[in-house]
Amino acid sequence: MSIEIKISLNNGLYLKEPQDSKLGRKIIQYSIILIDEFGFEAFTFKKLAEKINSTEASIYRYFENKHILLLFLVNWYWEWVNYLIRINTINVDDPKKKLEIIIHSFVSASQENPSVDYVNESKLHNIVISEGGKAYHTKEVDTENSKGFFSSYKQLATTVSQVISQINSDFKYPFTLATNLFEMSNNNIYFARHLPRLTDITVEKDNVKEVENMLNYFANKLLS
Amino acid sequence: MSIEIKISLNNGLYLKEPQDSKLGRKIIQYSIILIDEFGFEAFTFKKLAEKINSTEASIYRYFENKHILLLFLVNWYWEWVNYLIRINTINVDDPKKKLEIIIHSFVSASQENPSVDYVNESKLHNIVISEGGKAYHTKEVDTENSKGFFSSYKQLATTVSQVISQINSDFKYPFTLATNLFEMSNNNIYFARHLPRLTDITVEKDNVKEVENMLNYFANKLLS
DNA sequence: CATAAAAGATAGTATTACTATTATTTTTTG
DNA sequence: CAAAAAATAATAGTAATACTATCTTTTATG
Secondary structure, three states: OOOOOOOOOOHHHOOOOHHHOHHHHHHHHHHHHHHHHHOOOOOOHHHHHHHOOOOHHHHHOOOOOHHHHHHHHHHHHHHHHHHHHHHHHOOOOOHHHHHHHHHHHHHHHHHOOOOOOOOOHHHHHHHHHHHHHHHOOOOOHHHHHHOOOOHHHHHHHHHHHHHHHHHOOOOOOHHHHHHHHHHHHHHHHHHHHHOHHHOOOOOEOOEOHHHHHHHHHHHHHHHO | OOOOOOOOOOHHHOOOOHHHOHHHHHHHHHHHHHHHHHOOOOOOHHHHHHHOOOOHHHHHOOOOOHHHHHHHHHHHHHHHHHHHHHHHOOOOOOHHHHHHHHHHHHHHHHHOOOOOOOOOHHHHHHHHHHHHHHHOOOOOHHHHHHOOOOHHHHHHHHHHHHHHHHHOOOOOOHHHHHHHHHHHHHHHHHHHHHOHHHOOOOOEOOEOHHHHHHHHHHHHHHHO
């Protein structure tokens, strides 16, 4: 026996709930592995089908197309970070301490005792870092937004913005700072790995301590 | 007679210099229009060829594929911003004033008296806002980086980081702040237009004054 | 065990992202 | 200005992608 958490997502993100069947969970599990390995552009349902010994048609019964699948994964990640923040800030009253926990969740959600066996949180974090922006940088962003496909990100931004306002109620840009801390975290990890001349920080292996320090410094300075 | 500026880019970005021929310039001009209109994913060389009454094969003589063409356009934009900063900060000694000019260039490079007739700077800025990240979020980033395909962005980051260090030589994150001001500018304009709950600012028409104020506030606070 | 639902097998289509070849037009330059 | 060279256009073709449709087999459930 074990405690299971199931992250529930906007039901427009799938045609059939993938978390409720064996095949569905395999689609999630191996899409993460393949997108991480080949990148989103080179990832296809055909390759995924081969990998899991299934067929393209079967995958299409779960997800409309690979873009919606990416949205599903990115939403899963946003919900996961939301969840981590919630449980790790229980009984924490000091908003400054809360923001530290939030920042810690941003940089290393991947290392937080993974509890869903079909999701490799570390690889999923890498996907969010490398491909996450593609989830909302499309021509369909407005229709998708109206269907609620970004509500988990908004929820995250709202939670963080509230903590920011608790720290400094005069601060004029709580949402901007909230999303920026998240984007900056992913961006600077990416830059450190691939375009190091665009950042000051270094990331060795999965040691993101420098990013965490940097984000804390920015947040403290801006809210002082 | 008129003064012409020609922005020269890394020659790995094209097979044949498009700025030197009529067809090449049409490719640049209409690819900007079409990518802005349809988005990068739906943009194809076939559609572009039809639009300019040419053929796919002819376009392929200039650019290896549409991804390299996007890189070309984004690099053109980076160089353009570099150029704007250079000319607008001549004879400006105060680094704080310089940074204000830099921020102004980030938010409204599009409105700065365009001088290359085959480039619609406003649409190009929209492409950078909506699709710019895709230029470096690919599996080929490391090879492309080694070919110098991101040197214009690095150049921009270096210039800005130097001004930042002039303002406050103790500031530990000049590159991070430099790239972040740029990314934050584009990101928040995008959010204001499509996902307004993720930002505090509003952008009406092309009035990006609020973004400019916000970036100045962030920069001043961080460097004080 | 009957029935429905899920998954697999197979086939097929339109579009995309190219490459190759030849013909025609435009530009260069001697 | 004519010849040669270069650029472009026209056409055709291929492999892969992103699907859709249909039918059969397997698995779950009451």
